[in-house]
Amino acid sequence: MNATVEQALISKLRTLSPQQVAEVEDFVEFLASKARKSTALDRLLAIAPAIEAAGVAPMTEEEIAAEVKAARQARRVHEQAKGSGADRS
Helix, strand or coil, rough: CCCHHHHHHHHHHHCHHHHHHHHHHHHHHHHHHHHHHHHHHHHHHHHHHHHHCCCEEECHHHHHHHHHHHHHHHHHHHHHHHHCCCCCC
């Protein structure tokens, strides 16, 4: 983003109510999350031929669901630990 665009956005943000700023913040996070997901999908699709060539058996829907559930649980545990200060040095 160039400095002119950045300054224009900042000027516009300063005219918004706190609630509107929160909405903008939510939308920016949504866009960032969408970009992260797109990047992750691109990386996954890039390695798919190598996985297939290696003869790795495809996962079942149940196996995928279990992996997703385990990853989400691990993320929750990590976030709870971070929020409680357990991993602060």
